[in-house]
Amino acid sequence: MPLADAVTTAWPWNPLTDFQVMWSYPFMVNAFRAGAVIAVLAAAVGWFVVLRRQTFAAHSLSVVGFPGASGAVLVGVAAGYGYFAFCVGAAVLIAMLPGSGKGRGEESALTGTIQAFLLACGFLFVALYKGFLNGVNSLLFGSFLGITTSQVLLLTVVAAVVLCVLAVIGRPLLFASVDESVAAARGLPVRALSTVFMVLLGAATAEASQITGSLLVFALLVLPAATAQVLTPRPGLSLVLAMVIGLVVTWLGLTVAYFSPYPVGFYVTTFAFGGYVLARLVAVVRQASLVRRGPLLRSAV
Amino acid sequence: MSAFAHPFFLHAVLAGTAIAAAAGLAGYFLVLRAQVFTGDALSHTAFTGALAALALGWDLRIGLFVSTIGVALLLGFLGRRGRSDDVAIGGVFSWILGLGVFFLTLYTTTRSTANGGAGVSVLFGSIFGLSASAAWTAVSVAAVLCAVLLAVARPLLFASLDEAVAAARGVPVRVLGLVFLAVVGACAAEATQAVGSLLLLGLLAAPAGAAQRLTDSPYRALGLSAALAVAEMWAGLAVGYAVPSVPPSFGILAAGALVYGLTFVPLPRLARPLGAG
Numbered sequence: 001m002p003l004a005d006a007v008t009t010a011w012p013w014n015p016l017t018d019f020q021v022m023w024s025y026p027f028m029v030n031a032f033r034a035g036a037v038i039a040v041l042a043a044a045v046g047w048f049v050v051l052r053r054q055t056f057a058a059h060s061l062s063v064v065g066f067p068g069a070s071g072a073v074l075v076g077v078a079a080g081y082g083y084f085a086f087c088v089g090a091a092v093l094i095a096m097l098p099g100s101g102k103g104r105g106e107e108s109a110l111t112g113t114i115q116a117f118l119l120a121c122g123f124l125f126v127a128l129y130k131g132f133l134n135g136v137n138s139l140l141f142g143s144f145l146g147i148t149t150s151q152v153l154l155l156t157v158v159a160a161v162v163l164c165v166l167a168v169i170g171r172p173l174l175f176a177s178v179d180e181s182v183a184a185a186r187g188l189p190v191r192a193l194s195t196v197f198m199v200l201l202g203a204a205t206a207e208a209s210q211i212t213g214s215l216l217v218f219a220l221l222v223l224p225a226a227t228a229q230v231l232t233p234r235p236g237l238s239l240v241l242a243m244v245i246g247l248v249v250t251w252l253g254l255t256v257a258y259f260s261p262y263p264v265g266f267y268v269t270t271f272a273f274g275g276y277v278l279a280r281l282v283a284v285v286r287q288a289s290l291v292r293r294g295p296l297l298r299s300a301v
Numbered sequence: 302m303s304a305f306a307h308p309f310f311l312h313a314v315l316a317g318t319a320i321a322a323a324a325g326l327a328g329y330f331l332v333l334r335a336q337v338f339t340g341d342a343l344s345h346t347a348f349t350g351a352l353a354a355l356a357l358g359w360d361l362r363i364g365l366f367v368s369t370i371g372v373a374l375l376l377g378f379l380g381r382r383g384r385s386d387d388v389a390i391g392g393v394f395s396w397i398l399g400l401g402v403f404f405l406t407l408y409t410t411t412r413s414t415a416n417g418g419a420g421v422s423v424l425f426g427s428i429f430g431l432s433a434s435a436a437w438t439a440v441s442v443a444a445v446l447c448a449v450l451l452a453v454a455r456p457l458l459f460a461s462l463d464e465a466v467a468a469a470r471g472v473p474v475r476v477l478g479l480v481f482l483a484v485v486g487a488c489a490a491e492a493t494q495a496v497g498s499l500l501l502l503g504l505l506a507a508p509a510g511a512a513q514r515l516t517d518s519p520y521r522a523l524g525l526s527a528a529l530a531v532a533e534m535w536a537g538l539a540v541g542y543a544v545p546s547v548p549p550s551f552g553i554l555a556a557g558a559l560v561y562g563l564t565f566v567p568l569p570r571l572a573r574p575l576g577a578g
Contacts, residue, residue, distance in 0.1 A: 050388050053387050053388070055338070055387045055388055055390070055391040056337070056338045056341065056387065056391075058391075059338075059341065059391065063499075108332070108335060108337040108338065108506075109332045109337055109506040109507070109509060109510030109513070109561075110506075110510060110561070111337075112337045112340070112341060112502045112503065112505070112506035112507075112510075113503055113506050113507040113510060113557065113558055113561050114558075115341075115502060115503075116499075116500050116501075116502045116503025116504075116506065116507070116554055116557075116558075117503055117507075117554050117555065117557070117558035119499045119500055119503075119554075120425075120500050120503065120550060120551045120553075120554035120555065121551070123425045123497075123499075123500070123548055123550065123551055124547060124548060124551040127546060127547070127548045127551070128546060140424070141402045141405070215345075215398050215402075216395070216398065216399060216402070218391065218395045218398075219395035219396065219398070219399060222388065222391045222392060222395060223392055223395060223396075226388045226389075226391075226392055261406070261410065262403055262406050262407075263402050263403070263406050265399055265402045266399045266400065266402045266403040266406070267399075268399070269395055269396050269398065269399025269400075269402075270396065270399055270400070272395075272396070273392060273393075273395070273396030273399070276392050
């Protein structure tokens with residue numbers, strides 16, 4: 001690439017070789033692969049979360065991975081099992097409670113209590129497993145270092161299964177999410193659908209927590225989907241848009257985190273939130289221009 | 302009474318009682334107004350605020366109170382607009398948490414020699430580590446919060462149960478809501494010192510949820526919520542003192558979850574049997 005060389009000699013740093021160096025590390029390549037899998041999965045599941053207004057339940061589930069992982073470490077098995085056991089278990093528990101995760105008074109108190117109690121259990125496990133204090137931060141806030149190729153493979157398989165189930169139940173779930181009572185009247189098994197969805201959400205958060213940490217999964221679940229739904233009202237388009245936003249945000253976060261001393265979670269959440277704020281601004285401007293154009297349209301009719 | 306001979310335990314009981322009473326009162330209204338998710342968001346804000354103060358070298362409590370009250374008011378203003386409420390809250394606080402990680406890294410890389418476990422103690426609390434002055438500050442702040450909550454209890458109850466009618470009767474619904482959120486923010490900042498920012502949601506939600514299940518009368522439930530919170534705090538502290546390997550914040554939360562779980566047991570006449578226990 002003589003052209004690139006000619007251009008970059010004037011620069012203090014060379015983007016091309018910097019990227020080549022970055023991707024020469026196997027852990028960075030694996031981080032990008034795992035990040036892509038997680039971003040797409042989280043965006044797809046999160047899209048339904050945002051549509052169903054179940055953000056509180058999603059947050060509780062994502063947080064529950066922490067006691068799972070610390071418990072698994074205490075018992076002496078791989079953290080991945082703990083993530084899956086606790087996230088899916090809590091998903092079933094929350095799905096069994098009537099109307100929970102919908103922000104109604106008493107049920108949300110119950111969800112909040114479950115969340116706080118399980119987090120306290122996580123802290124107990126950490127306290128019982130002495131000398132684990134530095135591991136807490138990586139369980140909570142994630143680490144993209146040291147992802148192995150077999151881990152990426154496992155993530156991909158789980159993501160494929162979850163996405164397949166989501167694709168099968170996608171249409172009825174969309175119907176049930178948009179108008180639950182009409183869907184129930186048309187004979188859809190609304191309750192079973194919502195239980196299956198909660199289990200999928202649990203599996204997706206368990207998977208994503210292993211890389212992003214328990215506390216930051218929530219950003220990947222909610223922000224890309226919320227951004228996409230602000231930008232376009234069409235379901236299919238916004239679903240694809242959410243996946244693209246999630247992917248871009250994750251890869252951008254990984255790249256910037258590689259070149260800077262601050263953690264990847266900070267960059268991913270910041271980029272995702274920046275995108276959300278931008279989308280809201282665009283929506284406000286668009287609405288304002290529509291309002292301004294409104295009288296003209298009416299006079300034309 | 303040998304436990305009270307230790308100053309650290311005495312301070313913990315003093316501060317814990319006051320904090321639990323304030324959290325119980327605030328939590329009842331939080332549950333009644335279906336704003337538990339807002340409490341969740343504030344608990345994460347407390348983490349970021351505390352670590353920002355630590356990273357900048359300020360007193361931890363300045364960061365706690367400024368951040369939680371500020372975000373509480375911000376959420377109050379955002380919430381009034383009406384649309385996409387939960388999602389906006391979720392978006393804001395997931396970013397705030399990301400910011401908290403940033404401050405945590407900043408703190409541990411620049412000042413790590415001072416206190417390596419600061420992040421963990423902010424997240425999960427260190428009530429046995431309170432000094433005498435910190436305990437008395439906590440008591441006085443909690444007393445002010447309780448007084449404010451009791452002073453606005455009647456109109457706030459009215460506004461929470463039927464906002465439209467309350468507004469029609471001349472109750473300043475909007476101002477009340479903002480005052481209440483500011484009080485919850487201050488409560489969250491207080492409770493972070495006792496049970497940590499990740500667990501304070503349990504202190505807000507568990508006694509209030511249990512009180513709501515046990516009685517229908519609002520004032521009785523309000524009192525019961527505060528009493529349960531204080532009792533759970535004492536039980537947690539006792540467990541934490543008796544079994545040193547169990548952190549006190551786990552004891553407090555376990556007591557809260559246990560009491561809440563017990564309220565589900567003797568009620569078989571509910572429409573659907575609940576799997577909680």
